[in-house]
Amino acid sequence: MPAAFAAVALAPAPPDATPFDRRLGEILHAAAELFAEHGYAATSIRDLSRRCGASVAGLYHYFHSKQELLFLVQRHAFLTVISAARAATPPELPPEARLRAFVASHLETFLAHRPWMTVLTHEDEVLSGDYLRAIAALKHDYYQLAREIVTALPLSPAMAPRVAVMSLFGMLNWIYTWHQPKRDPGAAVLGEQICAIFLRGAAPTVRRRRPARS
């Protein structure tokens, strides 16, 4: 019975995990890499068995179907992103700092666990039924957090909040299509530049009234 595996860290493996959960973690990791490389539909269970050094039948002890495999990968990835973002953005932070923390958390997670996040971003809407509903609920959670943070900012009245949030997600989520670790800036610099665009545009900063100090 898979189901469990509630651990939130993606990296190596929790030390107190059962052998079952540890092995499942390895399998999900390999699946995330393959799905990110070739796409869900173009990845076969036999590809996964080759990458895992396991037989096809043996793999089915860890999930019931290929769909559930994708579900487990996506759920694991989403739980990681959401818990990192929640931890980084306590509500008592001032709005602009909260946005910066959110963007930084998102980028750090995405660049540190790229295959997982590629699957999250690219294989949207391929699940169906209860799997789809569960993932959609997590996505909604994450979107709500972002929306809450963005609408707390002083927004231009002409700016539809939904468009603003989705544009921000656009800048953030598009990164998996172009970012090259050796060529492009890391999460910190990337986050600064994207926050700069979102908060004040790409143009050179002109000094503007600072928020009243104390």
Add this chain to the structure above:
Amino acid sequence: MPAAFAAVALAPAPPDATPFDRRLGEILHAAAELFAEHGYAATSIRDLSRRCGASVAGLYHYFHSKQELLFLVQRHAFLTVISAARAATPPELPPEARLRAFVASHLETFLAHRPWMTVLTHEDEVLSGDYLRAIAALKHDYYQLAREIVTALPLSPAMAPRVAVMSLFGMLNWIYTWHQPKRDPGAAVLGEQICAIFLRGAAPTVRRRRPARS
């Protein structure tokens, strides 16, 4: 021998087209819809034959392989986007107006031919060999145009041009994942808001030095 079909308009069909090109256009249209709905890998030639009202073998008179089919869809879509963008952004336009025209052109094309553009955006990197090279060249063309337009703007010195251009593309290309025609603004308003974010940020506009008039 497919190959040709150089026409650039996606909409119904050029009146002077040969029956072959007209039929090929219908097939590509159906393929674009199916690829956008279920993804390239999850769409079968038999799905396409059903949607086209043709036999599987009959379809192969219009393309040599499924890969070529995707290639033709993507090339056709890219040529449309690029020619629209070039026409809309003559180099003599002032930089900011040129950016607005580019964004407007991009959004109008994307919202008017959504399935095609979804395939363009989502099925990146699934082609290989010469097909991949040809599409990559078109993508590079389009990227260069955007880069030229963006770098002509007064950019903040801290802003890496590549990050700026990719962030702009992120906002634009992410739209296919969330835009609902009945709920969200059309191309014009969307373009204004995205330009506003990119040029001055999402914050309320404070009057700043206008460019010297005459």
Add this chain to the structure above:
DNA sequence: TCAAACCGAACGAACGTTCGCACCGACGGC
């Protein structure tokens, strides 16, 4: 009458999934 357009049927390969069985460390009764 000839080429272009089209099709039913089949090809071999690959797919997701399941069946039946082997291995193995743990454990209770004797």
Add this chain to the structure above:
DNA sequence: GCCGTCGGTGCGAACGTTCGTTCGGTTTGA
């Protein structure tokens, strides 16, 4: 201390289906 068995883990081989593609031939229209 030894044996029997039992659940968790793993596998080779096969299931039926669907895949992309091709073959040989018929229809169609000028």
